[in-house]
Amino acid sequence: MIRRIKSSDMVRVLSAFLSTYRAETTKDLLIIDAFLVFAAFTGVVVAAYCALVTTFPYNSFLSAFASCVGVFILTLCLRLQLKTEVFKITPERAFVDYLLCNLVLHLFVINFMG
């Protein structure tokens, strides 16, 4: 049965989701999630600047965007590794891997920025 989605439906679904989420997440994961939102927001701002104002040093745009996306993905992976039991990795090891990947990422971001 396919019926049109009303915006009120969507709001109801999203608010239910948000309340479940807030109930289930612990403090440290909330901090990581806030950082994720920040990284995503920065990425959107960078892309909007590129689209609206200028693409001119294109390599700088790419390195900035890659930095935002990279940090987002790496932090998300860290969050998954800390929370889910699928990975057989201790939290300390997960964190060290995360730092190493960030080091490699930012080394090349700075190199590519020009």
Next chain:
Amino acid sequence: MKGGKQVDAVRKQLQEWSQAIVNFRFSAAKHAFLLKILILGLIYILAFSSRLFSVLRFESVIHEFDPYFNYRSTKYLVSNGLYNFLNWFDDTTWYPLGRIVGGTIYPGLMFTAALVHNFLHALHLPVDIRNVCVLLAPWFASNTAMVAYFLTKEVWDDKAGLLAAVFVAIVPGYTSRSVAGSFDNEGIAIFALLLTYLLWIKAVKTGSLWWSCACALAYFYMVSAWGGYVFIINLIPLYVLVMLISGRFSLRLYVAYSTVYVLGTLLSMQISFVGFQPVQSSEHMAAMGMFGILQLYAVITWVRSKMSPDHFRIFLRGLLTLAAGLFGTLFVVAWITGYISPWTGRFYALLDPTYAKSHIPIIASVSEHQPTTWASFFFDMHILAFLVPAGLYFCFKRLNDATIFILLYTLTSVYFAGVMVRLILVLAPVACIIGAIAASATLTSYMRYVKPSNRDSSVFPKEIGWGVVGAVTLLLIFYGLHCTWVTAEAYSSPSIVLAAQQQNGNRIIFDDFREGYRWLAHNTPQHARVMSWWDYGYQISAMANRTVLVDNNTWNNTHIAQVGKAFASSEENAYPIMLSLDVDYVLVIFGGLTGYASDDINKFLWMVRIAGSCDPKIKEADYETLGEYRIDDKASPAMLNSLMYTLSYYKFDQLQIEEAKPAGFDRVRNAEIGRKGISLTYLEEAFTSPHWLVRIYRVLKPGNRAWPY
């Protein structure tokens, strides 16, 4: 008595020790480990030494054409340093255009060779750069065999790993591009390819950021090494897609692919030659699309676990509409504005093999780009040709993350190897891996009949076991013999030095090429410009150290067409072209005296075709008689008067090579030449090598009055 007791104690101790030495047995695990180390060590030495035939038969010299450019670039890097190398503008090639070398090469090979050279010099082992370049590929082949062991160990087990290592060490498909002297990108690229795939499988199996980061760094090395990195960046997304479709999505896969894609793309753009292609060209769009789809899939999976089913249905529809709308418009806009460039000719020819013949004659003319014959498959892979399907069967029986990857790798490689002979190189390593899986699985199951453990009830007689094990062993022995023979006979020719057997069994060496280039280096002014067909450009640059017009890089089709037009026109019509290009010397390779079949007269039709692609007045039919390509008296006038004919057969009619044949008998075309008594007006003969392989002519400058005299 105390002394006696001490002596007794000592004697008893000695007896214990001697008993321990006599009864010394490793535990089974230590035994296996030691055996593995020994076997791997022998494989390491085998891979290196089986590639040294040409060094033993001739000398330590760089082979073929492309390696000479790599050698010259490495010398430049070692003597001028990193920044000068990255900013190098070469004005001695593609006269008068020049070539931006720093931005148009894959620098991985030069960096690796320079690193090895500097490291050895830092240890005060002054190895010459030429020897480093010659022996780099065999050393990397040994390393590739080790990586193949670890890769197969991840996919199947260590027994299959050992077999894979020994297969990779000698498989002809790989040795053909990595013999000593073959200083080319493929020598290190195959190592980087297998390393990237090994680290990728480890990343997917563990889901750890450490392995994903290592995989991205190995991918960076691969991008710096070879243009074939496009294979990796399309196979990995294909693998992720297959995993998603077959319902094997897991968070480990998500972590692995996301990290590898983001880091890998950023890292690959550091190479100037690749530039912005990873975000702009069609060859990389699959990876980006897969990244988006994977994020979407992961979000949907996560949200589903947190919502009730009907809430989730509403959310899903909203999300999919939003995503489709957003990415759809972005993609369409990018495609229409031409931001996303279509597939380049080189890679498009892989999807549509008939494309190159009609549109890009230069790509079609390279013999390595022709489709593969069955004979080539057997020649280059021997028993692996039928072990590959067997290995596919075994992989299908044990489907997990790693075996699915190997299956996809095998199937895509088999397709590409069928399209282009050169790509058997990509098929060879994975054929070894999957062939090793087949052979090892067979041997393991039949060894159980030969030596049943306590758990098995030996239902089958021992003879069957011995029979099968014996047959497989025989196959492996034949493989070893074949591979060594192929490497020795077919793939160890330096091309720059030829050898032939005389009737009395003596070996004569034809060193004409190097003599010709050395003559140029010693007897021409420093700024002399040499016109030759593009095949010899790199060799002339490296050995003769003179300016050339066109070389093997073939980046400017029109310039090559100019040179082709000069060779296809008569001497009178070619002279203005040569003057306009400032040519001082013309170099021609002629094989009619020695029977060397890859000379310029045999390549002449390609010169006509390429020239005709830019100047419609030059038609291939003019140079043939009744559809046949001839050089005798029935050849067409355009052919007989062309500059190439003139320069190849000048004074050739004064030679009578054999008693039975007339003067001026061309050994390659097996015909007597049609135009005799050739005299030159605008050029003069400068040098002809002892066996007439290299012929160099000087272009005469116009005189002051009423010229030519």
